Structure formats: C-alpha cells, structure tokens
Amino acid sequence: MTRQTAPGAAPSDQPEADAPDGGPGGARQADVPQPPARALRWVILTLAFACGASVANLYYAQPLLGLLSRSFGVSQSTSTIVVTATQIGYALGLAFLLPLGDLLENRRLASRTLLLTAAALAVAALSPDFWVFLAVSALIGITSVVAQILIPLAAHLAPAESRGRLVGQVMSGLLLGIMLARSVASFAAAAWGWRSIYAISAVVMLLTSLALLRMLPVRQPQHTARYSSLLASVGRLARTEPVLIRRALTQAAMFGAFTAYWTAVPYELVDRHHMSQTGVAVFALVGAAGAAAAPVAGRLGDLGHGKAARAAALCVGLVAILVAGTGIGNVLVLALGGVLLDFAVQGHQVLSQRDIYALRPEARARVNSVYMTSVFLGGAASSAATGSVRAAWGWTGTMVMAAALVAVALTLWAVELPGKGLSRAAD
Numbered sequence: 001m002t003r004q005t006a007p008g009a010a011p012s013d014q015p016e017a018d019a020p021d022g023g024p025g026g027a028r029q030a031d032v033p034q035p036p037a038r039a040l041r042w043v044i045l046t047l048a049f050a051c052g053a054s055v056a057n058l059y060y061a062q063p064l065l066g067l068l069s070r071s072f073g074v075s076q077s078t079s080t081i082v083v084t085a086t087q088i089g090y091a092l093g094l095a096f097l098l099p100l101g102d103l104l105e106n107r108r109l110a111s112r113t114l115l116l117t118a119a120a121l122a123v124a125a126l127s128p129d130f131w132v133f134l135a136v137s138a139l140i141g142i143t144s145v146v147a148q149i150l151i152p153l154a155a156h157l158a159p160a161e162s163r164g165r166l167v168g169q170v171m172s173g174l175l176l177g178i179m180l181a182r183s184v185a186s187f188a189a190a191a192w193g194w195r196s197i198y199a200i201s202a203v204v205m206l207l208t209s210l211a212l213l214r215m216l217p218v219r220q221p222q223h224t225a226r227y228s229s230l231l232a233s234v235g236r237l238a239r240t241e242p243v244l245i246r247r248a249l250t251q252a253a254m255f256g257a258f259t260a261y262w263t264a265v266p267y268e269l270v271d272r273h274h275m276s277q278t279g280v281a282v283f284a285l286v287g288a289a290g291a292a293a294a295p296v297a298g299r300l301g302d303l304g305h306g307k308a309a310r311a312a313a314l315c316v317g318l319v320a321i322l323v324a325g326t327g328i329g330n331v332l333v334l335a336l337g338g339v340l341l342d343f344a345v346q347g348h349q350v351l352s353q354r355d356i357y358a359l360r361p362e363a364r365a366r367v368n369s370v371y372m373t374s375v376f377l378g379g380a381a382s383s384a385a386t387g388s389v390r391a392a393w394g395w396t397g398t399m400v401m402a403a404a405l406v407a408v409a410l411t412l413w414a415v416e417l418p419g420k421g422l423s424r425a426a427d
Helices: 037-058 062-072 081-096 098-102 106-125 130-143 146-157 160-192 196-215 227-240 242-271 277-302 306-326 331-357 361-414
Strands: none
Touching (some): 037 106, 062 130, 062 160, 062 277, 081 130, 146 331, 160 196, 242 331, 277 331, 306 361, 331 361
C-alpha cells in the first residue's frame, strides 16, 4: 500500500486512508466533532448501555434451551438450533447491515434498527410453534447488530490517545450484556415463564431507541458510493488487510470455544447437578466478571503491549478450558473455568478491535463487518457442532473441542509476523 503526504508534510504513521470504492465517489475521512469531556462521558455511558442491551438478545435463549424443548415438544438437540440460527442471523446482519454505518447517518440507523429488533422480540414472545420462533430468532440476530454499529462510533468520538480506554468502556457495557443476559433470562423464566424475557426486552429496545435519538451526536459519513459498491469494498478490505483477517480468525476460534462452553453448561448444570432455572441464573452471573477484562485490555493496548496481552489472553483461555473440562463434578471449579474463559475471550476481543480500528479510520464500520462476521460465523459453527458433540461424547468431548479451538487461536498468534501490516497506532 502506498502512502501519500501533502507537500512539506511529515509522512503519516497511519495506513493510507484511500477510497475503497475508488474515484471521487469513494470514502472520505468523516469523524464527528468530539464532544466536551463531560458530555462525552454521558455519550459513552449511553453507548455502553445500548450495546449491552442489544447484544443481550443473542444470548437469552442459551439457558432456556431445556424449557424451549419442553414447551415446543422438540428434542434437546433440535432446540440448540435456536442458538445457531440467532448467531447466523447476527452474522448476516454484520455482513449486510453493518457496512451501512459507513453510508448512513449513524444515530438514525441505530435507532431505527432497534425498532425492528423490538418488533422481532414481540413476535418471539408470542410464537405459536418452534419453527416460527426459530425464524424470528434469526431476525433478532440480524437486527441486534446495532451494538457493532455503535462501537465504531465510539472510536470516532474518542481522542486517539484514549481510544482504547473509551472503546474498552463501551465494550464493558456490551460484555455485561452478554454475561448478564443468561442470568436475566433465567430469572425471568423462573418468575414469569420463558416468553417473558422477550416481551421485556422488546420494551427495553423501544426505550433504548429513544435514548439514542436524544443522546447521540449526529454523524453523517461522507461516503457517496452506492450500497453495492460499499459491499464490494468490504470484500476488498478482507483481501488487502492481513491483520484484519488474522485478528478475525483468531477471535472466531476463541468465540467458538466460548460458545461451546455456554451452550453446553446449562444442560450439565440441570442434568448432572440438578439445578433449577434459578440456580442456572445464579451460575451464569459468574460470567459478568469477564467484563472487567475490557478496560484493562484497552489500557494495555494504549500502552503498546497489545501483542503480549493477546498472547496472555489466549493462554488464559486454554487454562480455562482445562479447568472447566476437569471440574464438571464440582460447580465451583466449573464456574472458575467460566470466569477465566470469559476474561480471556473479552480481553482478546478489545485488543483485536483496537488494532483493526487503526487500520482504516474512514471505513471502521466495514472493517468491523469483516471482523465480527467472521467471529460470529465461528460461534455459529461451534454451537451447531456442540449439540452433536455433547450427545456423542458428553461434557468432556465438548471441552476437547473447545480446547482445540483455543489451540488454533494460539497457533494463529504464533505464526504472525511481528508488525506486518500494522500501523504504529495499532500495536
């Protein structure tokens, strides 16, 4: 990639912000003016809540699979397809909806998408049979992509010297949504039935949509190409940014291990440890500790320790799987494995996103589209395999599969050429 500088200007440390679509109709740098520090804190808080509330929709079904199986009269193996359908839907949203963040005004795009999420959740709460619920689960996944529209917006708003920290704070909200979703869904199911969480979330999505309209600044990307050209540029980014692909594949493997653990563990808690739905909810709370990794990882990245911190996260992930695999007879050991795994996966996520956002500042939504689509396809493949692996080889077989995925991630880190394709800001 060539670099161009204005006459008399010093060479830039950043990758060239070329127009992915070529010519005068391509992308131009389009950052929103940074709000004052006090206002920025409230904006970041709003973004964190919106990300957490929207992404939680992807995980409500995981602890409810047994209830769904009984309610709709399908096998446990069939009920796990709900997790796969939701994640495939999310991957489709990441591939085809998220790039619009580089084309349409971000605040309106996020707010209107949340209205569609609310409608899909309302249908889920009223689904008469399993196949309607399965179809609408995919739609919930597609529209819950709002979280990934808002994270690049946080990167645009944040000053360069604190971008990792502020994006880490938004990620903390997102991760709390992921971690608390299972507990909230289980508590709601125990109190009012499994349909209640979908009705509650529909109301939350409506309120969040209004909050985004009120709190967020307007950001209109200066991208004039057509939608088809925008999608084509996503493919070009995937072909021309090796760092993006390495980070995406590594996190996809880690997320696959994460998905295998959290898809299988509710069955183990109910079948082996005879826990109630409330007990599963309490157990799922341990995952919330993983959100603490986000701001810590962001600060390490800001200090230039990204590569070492990613290696540490991957090693912690492998230890977590080994602990969980040997601790099925002890709930406390099983929970420890879950905490360590969440900490590893979320820390690696923040570090990876910090790197990829430094690659093409004018195309952060499309960069995020490539990255997160890969990650959730990895999760969908893992959830699809988990039902069969668990049925054939039980918890031990599931954890062997998860350990193999973490080993793949470690291998990808080990073969990475130091600094190749990275700007100075990225690592």
